[in-house]
Amino acid sequence: MQPTSPRQGSPYPGLMMDFPLTVQHVLRRMEGIWGGKKVFTLIDPDTGACAERDFRDVVARAGRLAHALQRLGVRPGDRVGSLAWNNAQHLEVYLAVMSMGAVLHTMNLRLHGDQLAYTVDHAEDVVVLVESSLSGQFAEVLPGLESVREVIVIDDFSNPAPELPSALDYETLLEREDPNFEWPHLDERSAAALCYTSGTTGDPKGVLYSHRSIILHALAMSGADVYGITSRDRVLALVPLFHAMGWGLPFICGLVGSDIVMPGRHLKPGPLARLIADQRATWSAGVPTLWLDLLQYMDEAADAGRSHDLSSLDTILCGGTAVAESLIEAYKTRFDADVIEGWGMTEIFPGATVDRGSMSAARTDGGTRRKTAGRVSPLYELRLVDVDGTVMPNDGVAVGALEVRGPAVASGYFKSDAATAAAIHDGWLRTGDVGTVDSTGQLRITDRAKDVIKSGGEWISSQDLEVELLAHPAVREAAVIGVADQRWGERPLAFVVLGAPATESDLKTFLMERVARWWVPEHFEIVDEILRTTTGKFDKKILRAQFDERH
Incomplete structure (x- = not known):
């Protein structure tokens, strides 16, 4: 049965209030219902000291x-x-910008400088708030940005921002203002936030979230069979607040009234172990790499006679890349x-699908078990x-291109008609993934439609890496594939045909000047020839097979 579209002048209108689903509702609950709940921000990784604010104060500062x-x-x-990193000030920015009717563009600090500048220009940001520890990174791109009128620096307690001498100070601005802001009436379908994809093919694309989509996503994820936060x-x-709205956590926690612990920029396993132990964190989310590193740290700490009590942890949500069974078993x-x-x-x-474990595997005809990506969420x-x-049928057998729709699904890309036309098919969003769906809504991803590489929860474009490698004067041909990596999920491996002498070190140094450092492959295969398909494209299936044979 296909859903019907709302009709003007319906003969049977419901007699319910037209209550707007906006971020302002989160703000009001944080202030009035959950005012005593806390936000803790790690400020000293050596001692574990945290800055502490209650929700009521966060809302006042947002005003x-x-x-x-x-x-x-x-x-x-x-x-x-x-x-900015994850801290109480960034949460205040979330609430203030969206609730006043402006649109928050959460900038991905892991983007290469050129891509970062592109997103600011494309978004036409008029004001940018920069954490002081990231001021040097932003200062490098600021001279070329035409739309930015003002820069505000958020002090992270330890880093001044001499690179931005004309910037305004966050705390000084707040001291001068009244906390009681008259929040305007907002249409729930108006834009609230803008996030850019990682640019796996071409320039990053903007996803423009509405207030309605944010609230409906938060409500759906609050379910016991989904995130289950209380x-x-x-x-x-x-998970970074610049990454897909921090997976919705600011809004979910604000609605249900859970305390929030923010690590700031301190994501090494030692400080995180202390933070979990000291603050008695019960629920967390992040890419598998963080949890692998924490597990290794706990082993090393135990060998050295040190220990941290992580027994408060109840639930860990992992996403961005596949999770090893050994990791799941170790934490349990x-x-x-x-x-x-x-x-x-x-x-x-x-969270479009979530695997809570009890139904996380589907039997194949051979009797083995294959992990699924979980059941489709409300x-x-x-x-x-x-x-x-x-x-195609949702029978768990038929394999096809995966499409999705719903009130928290993008209907297009910001200021990009061409990208929108390519992504939307008959009212559904093409995901680029290939897989199966069974009759109970269990999704299994079997392949990717494009040769992108997902490393540590972030996308790397094999095509972009190939283009940059070909810019090296000694490189004649280059093809990049993703190979399995225990820590990062996947890492890029470059096959290179040389026309002049060059070493692996030469190629790495060259790439570091042109792409984000974490994109640079650890290994290069210098080969005499890269086989092509009948259409003239590099045959990456053969490259993967060659790699698998040797490993």
Whole structure:
């Protein structure tokens, strides 16, 4: 049965209030219902010292910030950028910018400088808030940005920002303002936030979230069979707030009233172990690499006679890349913590499917078990289509291109008609993944439609790496594939045909000047020839097979 579209002048209108689903509702609950709940921000990784604010104070400071931004000329619909780690101030920016009717552009600090500048220009940010520890990174791109009128620096307690001498100081601005801001009436379908994809093919694409989509996603994820966060939890938010709205955690925690623990820029396993132990975190989310590193640290600490009590951990949500069974088993055995997996995209938020473990595997005909990406979450619908667009059955056997729709799914890309046309098929979003869906809504991803590489939860474009390698004067041909990596999920491996002498070290140094450092492959295969398909493209299936044979 196909959903019907709302009709003007319906003969049978419901008699319910037209209550707007906006971020302002989160703000009001944080202030009035959950005012005593806390936000803890790690400020000293050596001692574990945290700055502490209750929700009521966070909302008051958001009101002050809204006044300051309004005085700087920010109006409804204007884009305001943030370049910051996870801390209480970034949460205040979330609440203030969205609730005043402006659009928050959460800037991905892991993007290469050229891509970072592109997103600011494309978004037309008028004001940018930058954490002081990241001021040098932003200062490098600021001279070329035409839309930015003001820069505000958020002090992270230890880093001044001499690179931005004309910037305004966050705390000084707030001190001058009244906390009681008259929040305007907002249409729930108006834009609230803007996130950019990692640019796996071409320039990053903007996903423009509405207030309605944010609230509906938060409500759906609050379910016991999905994220399962409650007012009794203390949530350690390790997933960056610039990554798909921090997986929705600021809004979910604000709605249900869970304490929030923010690590700031301190993501090494030692400080995180202390933070979990000291703050008694019960629920957390982050890419598998963080949890692998923490497990290794705990082993090393035990060998050295040190220990941290992680017994408070109850649930860990992993996403971004596949989770090893050994990791799931280790956390369950050692800390009695459940590691659950989620699947999503910037375009659809994380958690479109969630694997809570009990039904996480599907039997194949051979009797083995294959992990699924979990069951489709409320307010999402999945379907599979074949190459000509014909819908395939959800029987757990048919393999097809995965498409998704729902109120928290993007209907297009910001200021990009061409990308929108390519992504939307008959009202459904093409995900680029290939897999199966069974009759109970269990999704299994079997392949990717494009040769992108997912490393540590972030995308790397094999095509972009090939283009940059070909810019080296000694490189004649280059093909990049993703290979399995125990720590990062996948890492790029480059096959290179040389036309002049060059070493692996030469190629790495060259790439480091042209792409983000974490994109650079650890290994290069210098070969005499790269085989091509009948259409003239590099045959990456053969490259993968060659690699698998040797390993």
